[in-house]
Amino acid sequence: MKLTISILEDQPTEAEYLESLLHKWSSQENCELEIAEYCSGEEFFTQNNTDTYKRFSVFFLDIQMKEMSGLDVAKKLRKEGYTGPIIFLTAFREYVFHGYEVHALNYLLKPVKEEPLFLCLNEIANDISKSSYLYRNKQDIISIPYKEIITFSSSLHYIDILTVSDHYCQYTTLNNIIEYLPQEFIRIHKSCIVNMAHIYKVTGSTIVLSNHMTTQIGRSYMKSVIAAFTVYSMRFDKA
Numbered sequence: 340m341k342l343t344i345s346i347l348e349d350q351p352t353e354a355e356y357l358e359s360l361l362h363k364w365s366s367q368e369n370c371e372l373e374i375a376e377y378c379s380g381e382e383f384f385t386q387n388n389t390d391t392y393k394r395f396s397v398f399f400l401d402i403q404m405k406e407m408s409g410l411d412v413a414k415k416l417r418k419e420g421y422t423g424p425i426i427f428l429t430a431f432r433e434y435v436f437h438g439y440e441v442h443a444l445n446y447l448l449k450p451v452k453e454e455p456l457f458l459c460l461n462e463i464a465n466d467i468s469k470s471s472y473l474y475r476n477k478q479d480i481i482s483i484p485y486k487e488i489i490t491f492s493s494s495l496h497y498i499d500i501l502t503v504s505d506h507y508c509q510y511t512t513l514n515n516i517i518e519y520l521p522q523e524f525i526r527i528h529k530s531c532i533v534n535m536a537h538i539y540k541v542t543g544s545t546i547v548l549s550n551h552m553t554t555q556i557g558r559s560y561m562k563s564v565i566a567a568f569t570v571y572s573m574r575f576d577k578a
Contacts, residue, residue, distance in 0.1 A: 528557030
């Protein structure tokens with residue numbers, strides 16, 4: 340698993356210390372980290388946009404930064420669509436109540452202690468593992484959000500994983516995969532599993548997917564697929 344972390348902290352020594360603790364945690368948990376550090380909110384928003392915000396697994400925000408405070412940064416992130424975890428860094432307990440305004444995951448008192456930080460990171464990693472498929476090959480372990488996966492399809496002893504932006508090939512079977520997938524995924528024939536969130540239209544036995552690709556429902560799977568997709572669609576009709 341990989342976590343992409345953004346630290347906004349205007350005290351270099353505090354940022355360095357936090358980074359050292361993050362690397363200690365990653366070594367213990369065998370988790371890859373990518374860390375980006377910024378000394379202000381202004382610097383962060385100059386170098387990033389709404390598309391790049393989403394790549395971060397978690398934000399660590401110093402509340403008391405100059406000009407743009409950590410709370411200001413959090414409000415802007417939420418306003419522009421970032422839904423991931425935000426953790427505030429503060430030397431004063433009274434600032435914790437500001438976190439409720441932006442649905443912050445937690446706050447950490449400075450100097451940051453190892454135990455509460457590691458608890459936060461474990462919670463984040465656990466949530467990501469539940470919402471992502473862990474793709475493994477000889478060199479890499481990649482966390483792919485389930486919402487981005489369109490299909491799993493089998494070819495001989497390999498599985499092709501098609502996402503909204505990429506394609507992966509893994510040595511495994513559909514039977515090994517399907518028991519661990521969320522309910523949004525349904526087998527439509529013996530060699531294909533589809534994410535119902537990416538079904539655009541069902542016409543007869545033909546499924547049109549969000550990427551405009553079409554695939555066929557197997558005859559023996561027809562009844563279960565139609566029933567499952569009907570139930571899935573009704574969830575949104577009621578919303």
